[in-house]
Amino acid sequence: MNCNIIKDLLPSYIDEICSKDTVKMVEEHLQYCEKCKACFNSMQQEGAYVGQLPEEVAKAITPFKKINKKRRIQVIKAVVITFLTTFFITVVADSVYQNVGVVNQFFSPMDRGIVDVGSADEWERITFSDNNFLEKDHLIFDSIFWEKEITNHANNEQDVMIRVKDENGNIIVDEFQILHGTSVKLDSLKRNEKYFIEIKAPQGRFFINAT
Secondary structure (H helix, E strand, O other): OOHHHHHHHHHHHHOOOOOHHHHHHHHHHHHHOHHHHHHHHHHHHHHHHHHHOOHHHHHHHHHHHOHHHHHHHHHHHHHHHHHHHHHHHHHHHHHHHHHOHHHHHHHOOOEEEEEEEOOOOOOEEOEEEOOOOOEEOOEEOOOOOOOOEEEEOHHHOOOEEEEEEEOOOOEEEEEEEEOOOOEEEOOOOOOOOEEEEEEEOOOEEEEEEEO
């Protein structure tokens, strides 16, 4: 057996974590190899030196002499526990985010509007519903996660005119066009204010989203 291999095995042999076959192989080699035997004796003396140190120092060092015996099991346990914990937290958090409407509405707010336009010459107020399926005739940007965008859904296949009023009926954003499948950002709108969105478009049903 190559001496380098034996020298690599000696720490595990001394710590008694080798298999029976490895122990037999090392002991047979030590019987005739003086160099490896000297190396083995030197390692043993280093271990024995711990007993000659002051008691406090010896106690501090002793656990590290045995760490190899438990290292593999501890590492495996740590990896498994970390994986399971991360997996559990991810699954629970995703489930809460997807299934609890309040949480979803807070972090990814969206109000979906549907309006049936009866006359192309009149303004119609859009009724919205949020992720909790609560219907309302206004918008309130009540969190920092709102992008303040109005989207003309691509399925509408028609361009629309939009305007915004405040709760006193004043027009605060004059009419502007939104092409179908595009969005317009309304940065001038304030948080926690009530806004009414009105639409003018050809006759038909339109889907307008606020994010």
